[in-house]
Amino acid sequence: MPRSAPARAPITSPAAATVFTTVLTEGPVSRVDVARRTGLSSAAVTKAARPFIEAGYLEELASEGRTAPGAGRPANPLAIRPDREYFVGVKITGDDLIGVVTDLRADVRASAHHALTGHDVGHVVRALADLVGELLTGTLRERAYCLGIAVSGDVDRASGVVRYSPFLGWRDVPLAELLEEATGLTVTLENDVKALAVAEQWFGEGVGASSFALVTVGTGIGSALVVHGDLVRGAHGVAGEIGHVPVADGGPSCHCGGQGCVEAIASTEAILTRARQVTGEPGLSMDDAVTRARGGDEPLREVFAGAGHAIGLGLAALVNLFGPERVVVSGEGVATYDLFEDQIRRTFAVQAFGSAARCGLVIRPLPFEEWARGAAAVAVQSLFASESV
Amino acid sequence: MPRSAPARAPITSPAAATVFTTVLTEGPVSRVDVARRTGLSSAAVTKAARPFIEAGYLEELASEGRTAPGAGRPANPLAIRPDREYFVGVKITGDDLIGVVTDLRADVRASAHHALTGHDVGHVVRALADLVGELLTGTLRERAYCLGIAVSGDVDRASGVVRYSPFLGWRDVPLAELLEEATGLTVTLENDVKALAVAEQWFGEGVGASSFALVTVGTGIGSALVVHGDLVRGAHGVAGEIGHVPVADGGPSCHCGGQGCVEAIASTEAILTRARQVTGEPGLSMDDAVTRARGGDEPLREVFAGAGHAIGLGLAALVNLFGPERVVVSGEGVATYDLFEDQIRRTFAVQAFGSAARCGLVIRPLPFEEWARGAAAVAVQSLFASESV
């Protein structure tokens, strides 16, 4: 069901993108305020905002909510009209598809899951198209033109190709193209962690920070780094591999071939392996290990603390090298954070160098849907071709 | 001896800076070639190049050296006229001043040293002014307008203030201002490692790499990171502190308060301390340790190998997080590199993740003058106010 090009104003000039993102991320703001924050002239803001207002993306608020009631003409703040357009975001894992529909602010309006029964490209594309069809009903359907996909692995956003995805066993799959044919939507592809970083930078903990890092802890341990507002991509496609920073000289072997990598100590699998060693129960389940650690089982508590320590060392390495303004630690292991957090903070505080320790360290569980929201945020971002993050 | 503003064309437009730096760093190139490499139109290159030619910074070469002798009008390559202007660069250490005068290509034309007999601001400023006066004779003097200063520590380049320099014991010294008064030159201040990174990026191993890292090993261990052509500065002024990446869990205490930092194992001081421990000779000198290690003293060889290992781990952390195209390891311990290099490479090869290991690892001694050359390169860079690197 291919559809015609979206009936909406393209965002072309840099100033237009700047003005729009400023209003998008910093709530209702008057034109002068946008000018002050961006360094543009207020005339430029007026001009740049007009097409958006005409196209229904922005609106002028009545000047009610004024905060500074001094003399002078009251401001007419510009605000996003979030319902002007909807975006679909899907996160692909090895086992299932998690999809959401969001508005312009990346607030979730609808969501759905699908189990993945196979990893065959054709199969996955069909499942994705089905999911999208399920998600887009009524008004949502009429105002959705963009689909964002988040996959773990090596993803070439520019060309829309999945270069290598270990979970799916894919190499060089032109997924964006296939999905555009299957859904008629404009498709943007991005690495999952990077997609999440975009969402964080725009609507989450990263708002207002010119540099920040997002670290996800779970099956794997990865991170996305934003410097000067740009995502670090790495010359050879590798970057943000905090999971493979060596922190324990002579420590456990990692599947990457190294030793003492953070991931070899603090991934879900590594923790479980160690817990089984410590207790001498080869059949111990993660759930049991967590329960018993919470119940005060010292050896098990130490396993989790050891993982927290490794993560703290990795974070210190990251922060000492980068000096980000903020660091967000998040991930799948949502429910077990209470067992790590203290140790992460303690180790980080000791090993962070000088004023680098001043960076805000946010440790926060991450609802699974958030990944899909990140994918949608990438789709929102595709409105601005110029913008790189 | 304040002097009037330099009699030379300011570089204003971004295109002008792009064209000039392209010719500067990529040797003689024809206008079309510049256009191809930068994405500008050839018309734009023609326009941008003209003022430089008129001001004597660029010249048109005869079309002799043509390499592709096909049909068509031969190219008239643009080339830098390196002698159009000279630049002074001075590196300040705790003990002395090392100064050079370079041409536009940062090639050294004159050099001089001064011992520093005290760290009093007035004293240092006077010594610097003397050194500059000594360096600038004859033609050099007539065509030098800019002075670059490299200092280790926390330096605010934009304001020209040394915020904190442990070696000098300075806090918030407006050195640029003081030196402009004392010398009449336009002064640019930069952190020493960052200055060196600039020189490397323009004229050294970093040429053509959009991202690279420079690591210096010596009394301290530091690094400068260039991502997307921009130097990473860190939100709180801290970045590139590879010396304080924790690589040996539970390892030796570092003066930063952490444990197992690279610097606590591989700095000159740490190596000497360890060598004295190992041999049981508290009076052992570094020179003796080096000689005996070279001579085959196993325990001492292991001390150096251990340092190399720590550096290799730090490099792996850096590369896994950043994915730079190239890494240059350099530093003061010029003469002892033979004792490290193998181990650095071995450890790095094991711990670098996936294709990140493909990054070029250059390990190279660093003549002391090179630091001063970096300072001069920063001065050259000050020609382009727009450029941020």
Added chain:
DNA sequence: ATAAATTCTTGACGAAGTTAATTAAATCTC
């Protein structure tokens, strides 16, 4: 009311780059 303050709009202008046509200088073809 009038003045002062502040926001927003407008139109003239300017900077910087593009495209397309033109000129220039070589080689290739017959």
Added chain:
DNA sequence: GAGATTTAATTAACTTCGTCAAGAATTTAT
């Protein structure tokens, strides 16, 4: 060796995007 072909450089008209300065709009202060 005359003309075609090819590539380089320049020129000129135009486009785009922004600033600036003047003025209109709308409030508070006196």
